[in-house]
Amino acid sequence: MPGMITADTTRRTFLAGGAALVGAVLAGCTGSSSDDDGGGEATGDSTTSTTATESTVATQEGVGTAVTAADFASLGTCRLTPEQTEGPFYIDAGLERRDITEGRPGHSLQLGIQVVDADCAPISGAVVDVWHCDFDGDYSAFTDGSNGDDDAGPGTTFLRGSQVSGQDGIVEFATNYPGWYTGRAVHIHTKVRLDDSAVLTTQLYFDDDLTDQIHAQDPYAAHGTRDTRNADDSIAGDPAANGNLLATSAVGTGTRGLVVLGIDPDA
Numbered sequence: 001m002p003g004m005i006t007a008d009t010t011r012r013t014f015l016a017g018g019a020a021l022v023g024a025v026l027a028g029c030t031g032s033s034s035d036d037d038g039g040g041e042a043t044g045d046s047t048t049s050t051t052a053t054e055s056t057v058a059t060q061e062g063v064g065t066a067v068t069a070a071d072f073a074s075l076g077t078c079r080l081t082p083e084q085t086e087g088p089f090y091i092d093a094g095l096e097r098r099d100i101t102e103g104r105p106g107h108s109l110q111l112g113i114q115v116v117d118a119d120c121a122p123i124s125g126a127v128v129d130v131w132h133c134d135f136d137g138d139y140s141a142f143t144d145g146s147n148g149d150d151d152a153g154p155g156t157t158f159l160r161g162s163q164v165s166g167q168d169g170i171v172e173f174a175t176n177y178p179g180w181y182t183g184r185a186v187h188i189h190t191k192v193r194l195d196d197s198a199v200l201t202t203q204l205y206f207d208d209d210l211t212d213q214i215h216a217q218d219p220y221a222a223h224g225t226r227d228t229r230n231a232d233d234s235i236a237g238d239p240a241a242n243g244n245l246l247a248t249s250a251v252g253t254g255t256r257g258l259v260v261l262g263i264d265p266d267a
Helices: 069-073 208-215
Strands: 108-116 127-131 160-164 170-176 187-194 197-205 247-251 254-262
Touching: 069 108, 069 254, 108 127, 108 187, 127 170, 160 170, 197 254
Parallel strands: 108 254
Antiparallel strands: 108 170, 127 160, 127 187, 187 197, 247 254
16 A cells, blocks of 8 residues: 555665664653743744754753764664554644643653664655653543543643654654553654655554553552553554664653654655
8 A cells, every 4th residue: 555664564674773672771750841832832943953952852851962863873773664553643733843741741751753764864854743642641632531530632732743854864852751541552653744745654662661660650650550561552563673662761860762763755
C-alpha cells in the first residue's frame, strides 16, 4: 500500500543514526513548567536543535542542553521505521513549538527525533508531530474516558505539538514522560510529513524497567499500576527490533529520549 512501511519491509543497515537499545538511567521525578509556548499558543519558532543553545528547553525544569547530530550518531544502526496506527486521538493542532507541556505535571522528558532517508541522510523540512497522554492517561482535545477525573476535552492542547527539521534532520520537544491507560504500553505517537503528505505514522516506546521506576513516583503513582507492558501490547510488536524504542539517559532531574526515524521520502 502506498505510504506504508510495514514490519515486514526489508531492513536496511545504515551507516549512521540509530534505533535504540535502551540505557535506562533514571533521575528523580519533577514537575514541568512552561513559561513560553503555554496555553496552547504556537510560537512559530522553528530553529533547529543544532543551531539552538541551552535555551531550547529552558522553559522546562530539569532538562539539559539541545541535542545534536552527534547524540544520534552514537546510537548505532538505523532502519526504515514500521508504520503503526495513528489511533483515535490525533488532531492537526497546528502548534509549532518545542515546549508542549503547558504546565502539565510530570517527569520531564527531553524528546529528540532525527528523520533520515533510506541512505541514512538527514531529511530537512520534515514536519514532525507528536502527541501523547498525560500522567494519568488523558489526551488533550478529547474527553477520552481513560479515568474518572478527565479534565481534558475539546479546546485543550497539552502534550501536542510539531517541529520542522533542519539540515541535520533533528527536532526536539520538551515534554513529560507519558502515563498509561488500559490495554496499551506507555507510548508517544508521532507523524512525519513532507510537502503536506504523511510519509510515516508510528509510535515510540520506553524501556519497561524505566517506566516502572518513574511511574512509582508522583504524580503517576496515584493512577495505579499499568496493565500492559511492551511485550503484551498488540500494537507495539518488538520496539527494539523495529527501531522505535527510545534510547534514554538521565539529563538534569529528568530523562532524555532519542530515536532515529527512517522514512521513504517518496512513499
